[in-house]
Amino acid sequence: MAEIAAAALATEQVVSTAAQATAAYTVARPTNGLKAAFSQIATAGADGTRASLVRSHHSLTVVDKRAYIFGGRTSSNNKLADNEMHSLALPTQDPADKSDYRLIPALSVLERDESVPAARSDHSACASNGRVAIFAGADEAGALIQDATIWLFDVETSVWHALRAELSASVPPPPAQGGQAGNDFVVYGGKDEGDVPLEDVWRFDYASKTWTRLPDAPAVTSNAAFADHTLYLIAGNDDLSSSLHYLDLGQSSTAAEGPSAAAWETVVFPTNPLAPGPRPRENGGLLHVSTGYGRNYLLYFFGERSTSSLAPTDDSASSKPTQWSDMWTLQLPSSDVANKATTTLSDAVKPAKIKDAIRAAFGASGKHTWAEVEVKPPGDVAGHSGKLHPGPRGFFGYDVIEKGSSVVLWGGVDAKGETEGDGWIIQLE
Template identity: 50%
Template sequence: MSTWEVLEPNSHPERVPAPRRQGTLLSHDGNLILYGGLDSSGAELTDVWHFNCITKIWNQLPHAPIATKSAAIAGHSLYLVAASESLSSEVHRLNIDLYAQEPPNWDTISIPTNPLTPGPKLRANGTLVPITTGYGRCYLLYFFGEVLGNNDNADLYQRSDLWTFQLPSSDVNVKATTNLTDAIKPAEIKDQIRSKLGTDTGEISWTEVEVQAPGDLRAHEDKVHPGPRGSFGYDVTPNKSGVVIWGGRSADGQPIGNGWMIQLA
């Protein structure tokens, strides 16, 4: 039976995160990563902390270059996405390694957004989750979010598009496991061959997702797409190849009572 437990930190009072609200708390290797949020005055925070659930000690990681609610952990890296400019988007990455010889640094990838290099348009509060299509092929799924209208008194309106950002493929080295698909990752082998041949591997690039409803759902409430919506619950599916979303509010502020599962193929 599962029970609740209070995790009282053993860290010095000066080495714990400041009080905040709307921070992002993520799981990594049985521990926790805390990022950002708002302080008591409403100012945005960009600090990053690692909490060891065994020793109950906080360790601070380098501050993020931006404040955003679009944060996710894939592999051993913390990713942040910002689409705050109309002509580009940025992906920021921090390797989570407390015992590295050199302190970790943030890497930033700026990707122009135009008809030749498509990418997510300007938005705030876009949802970001890590997914995989198997055999070492990993992505960040970035979807929905909000954008302010053109005039000063405009309300926020909601995006309904979905995008994947292809991450570098997993290591090709064979690892001890009882699962063949976890033992070796063919995607890395394929990408190395493509790279040698001068063929684009698709890494570090955005691709828009085309959502197609199964035939038996096409007439369900005259709706074949989960968006637009905001303030909804979400999580990746157990096989990490899709995402489940539930509830939230519609573009006109009305509560939504349905749920959707989006499976990536």
């Protein structure tokens, strides 16, 4: 009997250990290995006019299943595009929806020419309360636009509204081009009149019409994204490492706390051949995306090789690619349990939050880890016509679509220095 009992105990220990090992393996598997499917939605030809959609240095903003393209420079001698709004319906799962295109002239709610935004490039743009918000930028000559007005395009009425700050109560951000704008209307960075990169961060309060300066960023970069009231920056240090900087904007949401309540945090990650991670780049795409179930990522894609990696003293610089065509995801903290009415179990439970808690218990948290996105080939390669992939490019317009699992991009400059005029949907899974 003693031998049988001992054998039973040994068997139980083996089964228990195996179960723990299986559980540890299951939760330790990477959760950020995504796949991407590309589909070209439209192309435009260079017609030589300022209304051409063959352009770069423009903005693309998604509002209610439509992409709104504004500003930039066209392929015709790098001319400044006009101040008309281009609206493109995005493909949806509803067969009744048909893709269409609209060219909307600049009209003011006050019916005065001076109450519409001037043509510009390298401006900041974002969706704000169901409208397209435009701020700052550069004019035809490349000079910075001095007007500190926030221009709001109403997608329902197709007219512009001018939102001006109460200058007696606050100081607006200095003129800049190439800055980034995001939710809660926060603007970051860009370059000043002397082409010097800026590191300042500003928030506009709609109720009081005042600007507040938040803590300056610890780095200057064109790679900025906004997610869940957090500003994320990715800056390339060198060919062997880069840094993720993030600022919790919710910590400085009240006037009583002030901007000092917020503080930047930094995570350094390797980018060498022995460790997975994206190479330093600028003027590409950085977006907050989600594949559902509470799982969140930063999608870091395309762009130009960082100028620090193309130093003239580097003998191998001429053999290096000038742009990137790869895509990477950085896993962010998963969403909390939703504190709102919902009709789906996945929205209420947030399985990713539960899985991450289990992973953390096993010491296998995937937070702030990189994974390269795998590109899926089209289903029918033989019957496919046209390009299969946008190819390397920078200075394009882009935004996330609907629930965050797909991205739309338009135009840009390719590796040959030529301006593009095509639109793409990137579906992530």
